[in-house]
Amino acid sequence: MSERTRNVIVGITSLLGLGGLVFLLTIFGYLPGWMEDGYIVHVQLKSASGLSIGSRVLMNGIDIGRVTVVGLENTATGPKVSVGVRIRPDVGVPAGVRVRAEAPFIGGSPTLAFDASHLDPRQPDYSKLIAPLPLDGTAVIVGETFNPLGELAEQFRTALAEPSRSFEKVADNFEKLSNEWVLVAQNLNAVLEPRLTG
Incomplete structure (x- = not known):
């Protein structure tokens, strides 16, 4: 050869x-970013919750795209996180979609979750809510952040609020009782001391 x-x-x-x-x-x-096609949707959040370029975007649990840009944007109400998302071209995102940045409970990557399950045909403005977002990159959605540990801490705080107040009452009553017993002990000592010494 x-x-x-x-x-x-x-x-x-x-x-x-x-x-x-x-x-x-x-x-x-x-697929590398330059090979992906689709359209851009902008999402404004209070916090990025760990989102980064490449984080997955889900709609009702189905993967529909990825995060392409994460940055800070100065607005009239203060700085907000601006997230650019590339959505697959075969997926139409309804205008009434709710968006939430979800941080995982333990491990894993955060996701940007689009939720359209709340849209109901009985709503008076249903036709406006299910109309697809524009495909020219001008669509802006205001989203929210979700942190399961923060939610869990808030639930614990709420659940323990009443027992904590009850415990404070018990502690106050115990303090009053102990103060009264101190007075009883002092009076008993005053009565017994002359007899024991005399």
């Missing part, structure tokens, strides 16, 4: 290997 033939075979094998790698990455859902 000549050296030229060997070099051609090595080159073809390298190209087939790279093609196989691209194929496998595509099958498993990874």
Whole structure:
């Protein structure tokens, strides 16, 4: 085998290997940003909750895109987090969608969750709510953040508020009782001391 033939075979094998790698990455859902198509939606949040470029975007639990930009934006009400999201072109996001940045309870990556499950045909403005967002990149949605640990702490705080007040009452009553027993002990000592010494 000549050296030229060997070099051609090595080159073809390298190209087939790279093609196989691209194929496998595509099958498993990874596409570089320049290969993805779709439209941009902007989301404003109070906090990024750990969102970063590449974080997944879900709508009703289905993956519909990824975060492309995360940054701070100065508004009249103060700084807000601005998140740019690329949505798959086959997914129409309704105008009435609710958006929430969700940090995982333990481990994992935060996601940006779009929720359209609350939209009900019986709502008077239903046709406006289900109309798709514009595809030209001008759509802006105001979202909220969700932190399960913060929610859990708030639930504990709420659940323990009444027992805590009851415990404070018990502690106050115990303090009053102990003060009264101190007076009783002092009076008893005053009565018994002359008899014990005399």
